Amino acid sequence: MNIVWNELETADDWRTALDSILAEARRASDENDDDERLDLCKVLRAFVLKSFPNTKPITDYDRIALEAQQALSEAVVDDALDRIEARTTTLIALRKEIAAVTEQTEAEVAKLRLDKAHTLIDTLTDASRALDDFDTVLVDGDDEELSKRLAEIAAAIAKFKALVQKKA
């Protein structure tokens, strides 16, 4: 939008200029043209800075121009936010797809690392050690120690059972 600021003299000149800027702003808003709206924001700022003298009508025009500039820039931001929010559901669905692929890949990694074999052997080793200790405690230990060892054995057996069931 081309305005020759130096040619604006009277309050009527400034009002006519403001009217034409606001008409352009309405058109740009109807067309959802962000670039045009942002360009008009600049023109409205220029209007406020260049308008002179500071008589009542001119200061009133400045207030209108500033309100329009703020509303126009806020509308640009709001519309962009609307577009971003509208894409959120799509992204959530795509995120699930990626998570599923990652889960499958990680499962294969666990297989290649023999994770289950490691866990199974660790569990069996723990159970075996607990049983070994139990023999000693059975001969020399008191009741409290005995029940503690029994609890350890029970836990080891439960862990082993859970692993086997999971495998099955």
Added chain:
Amino acid sequence: MGRILVLSVRGLGLAAVFSWLASCAAPPDVGAFAAATGELSQSIRATGTAVGGSLEGMRGSAAATPGDPASRWAEAWKTRVSVMDHLVDYADSLVALQKASVDADDAVKSVAQKLGALATAAGIADPTLGVGSAVAVATDVAGFVWKQIALARGATTMRRSVEAAHPAILRIADVVVADLRDARTIVRGASENLRGRLESDPDYSDAAGFRAQVDKVRLEMFRTPPKDWSAKQVARLAELDAIGAAADRTMKSKGDELLALDASEKAQIALIGAAGDAITAWAAAHGRLLAALRDQRPITLDSLQQAALELRALIKKVRDA
């Protein structure tokens, strides 16, 4: 004689299997791809912080509400950051797959060691004797065989994973590029909004009005300059310059704020632009990875690494601005 024949046939069979396994390409090193994914994730996070800062500036001293632009942005961008986190996990899983394939013989050795520990704990082996040489050889052979199997399985799994993820990756890239385009619009809109507020300060606005009038009168005076300037005209010019200088002094403090706003907007837009370029390059690199896996050939990700370096520099610039 019959037994020797059977053993020979078995040996030939095993040799054929090993030969086939060795011909299968190992999964490629995807470390650079994972590193670039991490950088990209950082840039999306940095974009969120930067744009959020602009919108908070636009909100000013007003209390935050769920519907205000800064809150809406924070909520919406949270999903983008979460998507990027998932992409980092995905890339890391590919790296883990490659590592697990290459290190498969170590996994077998580790299992063998644990089995030794189990045998000792169960009292079926003497810990002082250690693992016999026959067991060690068997472990080495098992490790070798498992590694060949793991390499082939790793390459196949990687191809399947990359194939399965690719359509989603392309869509994510499209959506995030569109988001970044809108993020750029938001930065421009928020900056414009802040400029309007800064310039509406009465002192600044009045001074700007004086400056505009001074420029206008000076322009008129120089449009048709006299051959010889009268003393009155020179005095008038000096007076105009003094008024203009006074107006400039009044405008300076807000002027500095406006300059800082310009610099911040410029840095944010550069970051957003680079993040958009990087995600496009990243999706293309994923496509090249898929093609390389299908054709069993190595991949080059130099341009992606370059984009990642550029992003790092821009993130720093925005943080410093």
